[in-house]
Amino acid sequence: MNILILGSGGREHSLAWAIAQNPKCDRLFVAPGNAGIAEMASCLPCDIEDGAAVVALAAEHNIDFVVIGPEAPLAAGVADDLREAGYLTFGPGRAAAQLEASKSFTKEICTACNAPTAAYRRFDDHNSAVEYMRQQDLPIVIKADGLAAGKGVTVVETMAAAETALAEIFGGAFGAAGAEVVIEAFLTGEEASFFVLSDGETAVPIGTAQDHKRALEGDKGPNTGGMGAYSPAPIMTDVVIDRTMEKIIRPTLTEMARRGTPFSGVLFAGLMIDDGNPSLVEYNTRFGDPECQTLMLRLGAQVLDLLLATAEGRLAEARPQWADDHALTVVLATNGYPGSYSKGSLISGLSDIIETPNTQVFHAGTSRDENGQLIASGGRVLAITARAETLSDAQDRAYEAVAKVDWPEGFFRRDIGWRALSK
Missing domain, CATH: 3.30.470.20 (ATP-grasp fold, B domain)
Known part of the structure; x- marks a missing residue:
């Protein structure tokens, strides 16, 4: 099969890595991909939120199966466009993708089917949201209703913080995703x-x-x-x-x-x-x-x-087959992330990491400069992932690989897995 994966992050690199191992995969294409993906698949330039462009790309490369990685093309209805054009596609259509694209839609579904979730209110007016907040117990959770790349959620513990969060969302910090706000009760656990x-x-x-x-x-x-x-x-x-x-x-x-x-x-x-x-x-x-x-x-x-x-x-x-093992991934991000950060810093040392079925370096925000050197081109840049019989061993293996990366402009957390390992 000729397979096309849409996306450019660590998720898509790991999907490509797994799919490429299956003998059903003859040729693997990723649009637009990244520097790491380019080492194992053909990377193709494309606006993956443009359904017509994706359909044309699939036709050009005789694609048999399309796997949509990120949320944005799903919300844009790209899966619908592909299916209408006759392409076997993994990923929900626009209507079903509302389960992610609209937090208020998800709340409505939960109410309709009695699924347990936090109590909530939805607002499209800044002043009304502030007035509601003044009547609530804290902490409380404030969410931009639409897609905000995982950054539109704030847990606030003071009214001042709540007012700041609401001002940012309604002020356009998350673009169209902040046209409406969902305020919901804080869940413990x-x-x-x-x-x-x-x-x-x-x-x-x-x-x-x-x-x-x-x-x-x-x-x-x-x-x-x-x-x-x-x-x-x-x-x-x-x-x-x-x-x-x-x-x-x-x-x-x-x-x-x-x-x-x-x-x-x-x-x-x-x-x-x-x-x-x-x-x-x-x-x-x-x-x-x-x-x-x-x-x-x-x-x-x-x-x-x-x-x-x-x-x-x-x-x-279908019956997934699981080994009795553990995997752990450590993300390396550019200094300043998730706020403002610089692009173009040089990354080296990856050649010292021996990749095996138990240790992999998945690229997220990487590219090559004019000299072919690996550079950071995003906020989250690498996801070094390891697998072992125990979580502790997986953690050790992952951090041993992380230590070989030479990238002064990056940072990472040193406690991934702490909650499980502290028990």
């Missing part, structure tokens, strides 16, 4: 990520993980797109998984189908677990980044078979 494949009828769990959203050690500093992750998440026991499927996932999928917009793709549930009871924090309609890197390292080549079964409506016959 431990967060976890849960991934389920759905073909519109069948739902198959394919893994758990735990992300590290804050920029600094000890879960301090501003929220980011993710500074590291590990899989599996110990708090996601078999009992908790069963409860999540029964109370959250299956009711959501049933409600989506009832509305005439069945969900096909990967549903990523961000959960808060309190005394064994899961509540939905948010949905994403694609693999998480950096959680995807840990899942791909553990799943390997079977990923392509699972994605094909999803796209073809054959999930009822």
Whole structure:
């Protein structure tokens, strides 16, 4: 098969790495890709939010299967365009992608199917939101309603912080994503990520993980797109998984189908677990980044078979095979991230890292300069991922590889996995 992956981050690099190992994959293309992906696939320039451009690219390269990585093309309806043009596609259409593209839409779905989630109110007016906030107990959570690259969520503990957050969102800090705001109650417990494949009828769990959203050690500093992750998440026991499927996932999928917009793709549930009871924090309609890197390292080549079964409506016959192991990824980011940062700093030392099935360097924001040297071109730049029999060994292996990277302009958290390892 000729396979096209849309995206340019660490998620897409790890998907490409796993898919390329499957003998069904003849030629692999990634649009637009990055410097690391270019070492294993053909990278193609393309505006991946332009459905017509993606369809034309698929036609030009005789593509048999398209895998959509990021949320933006899903929200733009690129999966719809591809399917209408006759291309087998992994990823939900625009209507179903609202589960990520609109937090208020997700809340409406939860209300309709009685899925446990935080109480909330939605506002499209700054003054009304401020007035509401003055009547609430703190802490509380303020979210830009639309897509904000994982950065539109603020947990506020003072009224001054709430007013600042609302001013930023309504002031345009997140563009159109901040046209509306969702204010919701603060949930207590431990967060976890849960991934389920759905073909519109069948739902198959394919893994758990735990992300590290804050920029600094000890879960301090501003929220980011993710500074590291590990899989599996110990708090996601078999009992908790069963409860999540029964109370959250299956009711959501049933409600989506009832509305005439069945969900096909990967549903990523961000959960808060309190005394064994899961509540939905948010949905994403694609693999998480950096959680995807840990899942791909553990799943390997079977990923392509699972994605094909999803796209073809054959999930009822799919059975993911898991090894009894652990994976951990450490994200290296440019100094200043998630705020302002410089691009173009030189990265070296990666050739000293011996990549094996148990240790991989996944590129996120990298490119090559005019001399062919590897440079940082984004906020999150590398995701060094390791796999081992225990989480402690996976952590050791990952940080041993991180230590070989020579990049003074970058930083990373040194405590990825601390929550699980401290128990």
